[in-house]
Amino acid sequence: xxxxxxxxxxxxxxxxxxxxxxxxxxxxxxxxxxxxxxxxxxxxxxxxxxxxxxxxxxxxxxxxxxxxxxxxxxxxxxxxxxxxxxxxxxxxxxxxxxxxxxxxxxxxxxxxxxxxxxxxxxxxxxxxxxxxxxxxxxxxxxxxxxxxxxxxxxxxxxxxxxxxxxxxxxxxxxxxxxxxxxxxxxxxxxxxxxxxxxxxxxxxxxxxxxxxxxxxxxxxxxxxxxxxxxxxxxxxxxxxxxxxxxxxxxxxxxxxxxxxxxxxxxxxxxxxxxxxxxxxxxxxxxxxxxxxxxxxxxxxxxxxxxxxxxxxxxxxxxxxxxxxxxxxxxxxxxxxxxxxxxxxxxxxxxxxxxxxxxxxxxxxxxxxxxxxxxxxxxxxxxxxxxxxxxxxxxxxxxxxxxxxxxxxxxxxxxxxxxxxxxxxxxxxxxxxxxxxxxxxxxxxxxxxxxxxxxxxxxxxxxxxxxxxxxxxxxxxxxxx
Amino acid sequence: xxxxxxxxxxxxxxxxxxxxxxxxxxxxxxxxxxxxxxxxxxxxxxxxxxxxxxxxxxxxxxxxxxxxxxxxxxxxxxxxxxxxxxxxxxxxxxxxxxxxxxxxxxxxxxxxxxxxxxxxxxxxxxxxxxxxxxxxxxxxxxxxxxxxxxxxxxxxxxxxxxxxxxxxxxxxxxxxxxxxxxxxxxxxxxxxxxxxxxxxxxxxxxxxxxxxxx
Numbered sequence: 001x002x003x004x005x006x007x008x009x010x011x012x013x014x015x016x017x018x019x020x021x022x023x024x025x026x027x028x029x030x031x032x033x034x035x036x037x038x039x040x041x042x043x044x045x046x047x048x049x050x051x052x053x054x055x056x057x058x059x060x061x062x063x064x065x066x067x068x069x070x071x072x073x074x075x076x077x078x079x080x081x082x083x084x085x086x087x088x089x090x091x092x093x094x095x096x097x098x099x100x101x102x103x104x105x106x107x108x109x110x111x112x113x114x115x116x117x118x119x120x121x122x123x124x125x126x127x128x129x130x131x132x133x134x135x136x137x138x139x140x141x142x143x144x145x146x147x148x149x150x151x152x153x154x155x156x157x158x159x160x161x162x163x164x165x166x167x168x169x170x171x172x173x174x175x176x177x178x179x180x181x182x183x184x185x186x187x188x189x190x191x192x193x194x195x196x197x198x199x200x201x202x203x204x205x206x207x208x209x210x211x212x213x214x215x216x217x218x219x220x221x222x223x224x225x226x227x228x229x230x231x232x233x234x235x236x237x238x239x240x241x242x243x244x245x246x247x248x249x250x251x252x253x254x255x256x257x258x259x260x261x262x263x264x265x266x267x268x269x270x271x272x273x274x275x276x277x278x279x280x281x282x283x284x285x286x287x288x289x290x291x292x293x294x295x296x297x298x299x300x301x302x303x304x305x306x307x308x309x310x311x312x313x314x315x316x317x318x319x320x321x322x323x324x325x326x327x328x329x330x331x332x333x334x335x336x337x338x339x340x341x342x343x344x345x346x347x348x349x350x351x352x353x354x355x356x357x358x359x360x361x362x363x364x365x366x367x368x369x370x371x372x373x374x375x376x377x378x379x380x381x382x383x384x385x386x387x388x389x390x391x392x393x394x395x396x397x398x399x400x401x402x403x404x405x406x407x408x409x410x411x412x413x414x415x416x417x418x419x420x421x422x423x424x425x426x427x428x429x430x431x432x433x434x435x436x437x438x439x440x441x442x443x444x445x446x447x448x449x450x451x452x453x454x455x456x457x458x459x460x461x462x463x464x465x466x467x468x469x470x471x472x473x474x475x476x477x478x479x480x
Numbered sequence: 481x482x483x484x485x486x487x488x489x490x491x492x493x494x495x496x497x498x499x500x501x502x503x504x505x506x507x508x509x510x511x512x513x514x515x516x517x518x519x520x521x522x523x524x525x526x527x528x529x530x531x532x533x534x535x536x537x538x539x540x541x542x543x544x545x546x547x548x549x550x551x552x553x554x555x556x557x558x559x560x561x562x563x564x565x566x567x568x569x570x571x572x573x574x575x576x577x578x579x580x581x582x583x584x585x586x587x588x589x590x591x592x593x594x595x596x597x598x599x600x601x602x603x604x605x606x607x608x609x610x611x612x613x614x615x616x617x618x619x620x621x622x623x624x625x626x627x628x629x630x631x632x633x634x635x636x637x638x639x640x641x642x643x644x645x646x647x648x649x650x651x652x653x654x655x656x657x658x659x660x661x662x663x664x665x666x667x668x669x670x671x672x673x674x675x676x677x678x679x680x681x682x683x684x685x686x687x688x689x690x691x692x693x694x
Binding site: 121124127128131157158161162168172176193 | 640
């Protein structure tokens, strides 16, 4: 029941927000729904419900291992959103708030989906609900980004439906009774038709990989993250991509049960390394600090995928990385949003000396950059270390070398852009764009809290959290 | 139901693929796509002697969506943006047709390699689906106008629907879910129209459009 409320509360709040008449008070729906959602998730996290094997939607161990961080990230972004939308008081926020809340509800459903078809439906719905968010700024560039997101994302969605159908046919050919829950498919195991399972795997990996933003299907990401408000980038990078990642994990478990686990792992490793490499090379070239965050997100999706290919220890490390990356990236997106507003431009050609103009945001941005490039003692350092250890233990020496090389290149790329905009003397042109940006508590505390959470995750992650990751691994590897 | 009739319809749909690849006129492209949608909508009813209500519902939704609603919206979008020709495709029309035809032949050849249940082995469903998906991709990648790309997406979707017909008896939910893809298309078209309104008035606020009434 509580797990259904996770879906219903945000959706009802979205409907109420859409009907609410006052533009000035409407943003309050965001933290209100976020608080209820986080409360429910934490309750479920501490006291996980029993899950029926044939349930279509349930708070199962995998949902328990990922959904809490999505919910906390949303809550903090909602807090930031109240101030952000007050600054942007000139724009109608009805559709924006309703879409944001709908995204939260649909994400909760997607993370809990235990049925191939249901999972697809909610992923599709999240994709569509996010469209108005990207378009919020209403500029021609924002429209172009939205169009690209729809075209690339829509194609990915279509391919993942085709993949789901192929998985269905694999089950039908093997004498299945039409049950398409992941549990039933894993139970059918070797009875699934291998050629169809492999076709389904390729299509689903490309389809959900597009949603995740793995190279070479990542092309929508720089545009979308570059043009959308920082709060949207944070939720897309930390929440929407993770639903696609859990989808891939669930499908991989079925493919492994059908006896093609090695093939699946090889493809995951290859596509993960490729994503890291592409992201690292683009990071060395980009001059836009919001697009930089998008490429950094591609890189971290690559790390997740590599983790997923390395067996049980790797999957646990990847789930850890979902948490540490989501929180750290959130801090980066929110502080970058502040800098972008104050500077009036996202390009390092026009922006300089932000440590003088927005000292607090700049400090958070720089610290967040070090955190995300895996400097101890923040979360990403420990999660990437675990991925590395899993890679070495499974004997992937070359992959480890490429992995480390890409991390180094990404570090060069990120520091180049970040210090380029933070250091130096402020450009006067940046200040000509109207009102001065005030670093109030409402826009500084949320990213600071996210950064603090990332630090907490690195140093004092409680036993219960790592047990949740281990529980998800047990669920995914329960079938030989 | 007999395979011959079904195969005839699939053959027709595959012919429409080539027509869609070869035309530069957007109205013709929209017509080819909508006729294909109606043909696909009729298929599930033909496939079963006594279709149950869920199958009929899918058929009606498909005919209504792909055959009437979306083509209507697309024509409206076409009027709004005042474009009716694809003038500079990235991939020319003749190469598109050749590629599409080669893809169709490859799809027919490839199908023999795939394991199929005996009741599906005699139909063109799988090669038809593969060829249609490929056509959709060629249009998506090879055309530059937004409306042509939407048509390409719809044809890609038609291919997926054709594949879904293999599963309509065993797992109807998956096939019904496919109808939701039409929703994506709806958002696409809405995007084109909203963008045009916005570029004309530099605002999303439709209240400003009332200025023209006075």
